[in-house]
Amino acid sequence: MDEPRWLDAHEDRAWRGYRRMRRLLDLELARELMRDAGLSEPDYDVLSDLSEAPEQRLRVSELADRMLWSRSRLSHHLSRMQQRGLVMREEHPSDGRGAVVVLTPEGRRAIEEAAPGHVAAVRKHLIDLLTPDELAALAAFSHRVVDHLSAPGRPSP
Amino acid sequence: MDEPRWLDAHEDRAWRGYRRMRRLLDLELARELMRDAGLSEPDYDVLSDLSEAPEQRLRVSELADRMLWSRSRLSHHLSRMQQRGLVMREEHPSDGRGAVVVLTPEGRRAIEEAAPGHVAAVRKHLIDLLTPDELAALAAFSHRVVDHLSAPGRPSP
DNA sequence: CTAGGGTCGATGACATGTCAACTACTTCGT
DNA sequence: ACGAAGTAGTTGACATGTCATCGACCCTAG
Numbered sequence: 001m002d003e004p005r006w007l008d009a010h011e012d013r014a015w016r017g018y019r020r021m022r023r024l025l026d027l028e029l030a031r032e033l034m035r036d037a038g039l040s041e042p043d044y045d046v047l048s049d050l051s052e053a054p055e056q057r058l059r060v061s062e063l064a065d066r067m068l069w070s071r072s073r074l075s076h077h078l079s080r081m082q083q084r085g086l087v088m089r090e091e092h093p094s095d096g097r098g099a100v101v102v103l104t105p106e107g108r109r110a111i112e113e114a115a116p117g118h119v120a121a122v123r124k125h126l127i128d129l130l131t132p133d134e135l136a137a138l139a140a141f142s143h144r145v146v147d148h149l150s151a152p153g154r155p156s157p
Numbered sequence: 158m159d160e161p162r163w164l165d166a167h168e169d170r171a172w173r174g175y176r177r178m179r180r181l182l183d184l185e186l187a188r189e190l191m192r193d194a195g196l197s198e199p200d201y202d203v204l205s206d207l208s209e210a211p212e213q214r215l216r217v218s219e220l221a222d223r224m225l226w227s228r229s230r231l232s233h234h235l236s237r238m239q240q241r242g243l244v245m246r247e248e249h250p251s252d253g254r255g256a257v258v259v260l261t262p263e264g265r266r267a268i269e270e271a272a273p274g275h276v277a278a279v280r281k282h283l284i285d286l287l288t289p290d291e292l293a294a295l296a297a298f299s300h301r302v303v304d305h306l307s308a309p310g311r312p313s314p
Numbered sequence: 315c316t317a318g319g320g321t322c323g324a325t326g327a328c329a330t331g332t333c334a335a336c337t338a339c340t341t342c343g344t
Numbered sequence: 345a346c347g348a349a350g351t352a353g354t355t356g357a358c359a360t361g362t363c364a365t366c367g368a369c370c371c372t373a374g
Contacts, residue, residue: 004272004273004276004277005276005277005280006276007276007279007280007284010292010293010296011284011292013296013300014284014287014292014293014295014296014299015279015283015284017295017296017299017300017303018283018295018299020225020299020303021299021300021302021303021306022179023225024225024302024303024306024307025302025306027225028306040360042360059322060322060323061321061322061323064323068177068180068181068184069361070361070362070363071322071323071324072323072324072325072361072362072363072364073360073361073362074323075323075324075325076324076325076360076361076362077360077361079324080359080360092322095321095322095369095370096322096368096369096370097321097322097323097368097369097370098321098322098323098369099322099323099324115161116161119161119162119163119164120161120162122164122172123162123164125302125305125306126172126175126302127164127168127171127172129298129301129302129305130171130298130301131298133294134294134297134298135167135168135171136167136171137290137291137294137295138171138174138175138294138295138298139167139170139171139174140291141286141287141288141291141295142171142174142175142177142178143170143174143178144286145178145181145182145282145283145286146174146177146178146181148282148286149178149181149182149185149282150181197330199330216352217352217353218351218352218353221353226331227331227332227333228352228353228354229331229332229333229334229353229354229355230330230331230332231353232353232354232355233330233331233332233354233355234330234331236354237329237330249352252339252340252351252352253338253339253340253352254337254338254339254340254351254352254353255339255351255352255353256352256353256354
């Protein structure tokens, strides 16, 4: 590791901007979501993924993989959400080790109530601030970065 | 809140890409930083901000504001970093309530050792994957979003 | 069929972040 | 000069995330 290539002024500006945007956007979206719907962002993500799944149900490991969460984290979080009546667990029909998470009617109601406001917030604080070109650029490079990080030689566990 | 404007296909792709990139990038950068330098990202950020400050010292509230952290979080984190000998606290010379955080020699060594590898990782997994246009777009819109979120009428506490 | 290695999901111990006090000090208005 | 109100930083209780481990089950080689 000899002479490192530091970030030049443009790169530095992009990197700092990205991190600051990331943080502020997180704070604001979480704040509004909690205030308007009583949900944390992790709550919302779980409910959202479940609501998009066929029959509002997913295998636990499948959900964990989609969310890029550890199984442990998901298990803890599901327990808390189950306490609140948002989801419930069922046995997997064919795999005796498995568990299936299901959206409860209350969970369904919660996500349907939260979604319009949350989407509006995402628009207000991000999407609607970008030009069409910028939006296209974001879509393009973010997926490129994702592919790069998901490429072979990259162990998930 | 009548008919919500859902995200169209392009917007949805950008939004999902952004969130996935965010998560994967975080995981990978944190993983490499911990493996190569024994630091968490929050550790790195504190050390980095301090090392850029004149005389490697900053008022606690000043540091908290720059990092967009709550004072409480910073206080807890500083205590842990102090235990490890990376920073130390001093009284503020003129404001009796205040405290000043200072980088210790060991903290300085830690950040100087960690920085080249971390910057290389940021390059490898993000910066070098973007075209010049995309980099410029990221810089432009991220700062626009930051400005929007920092605009008046937005209480920090 | 069965032994061994793998996967699944849950759990407990611990690290980290949040929230609401609290103390000590400063600042401002009168 | 003094009291009320505000600010700085810490603390403890609690919520959340991580890591190592475990019991239960699956799968494949022999």
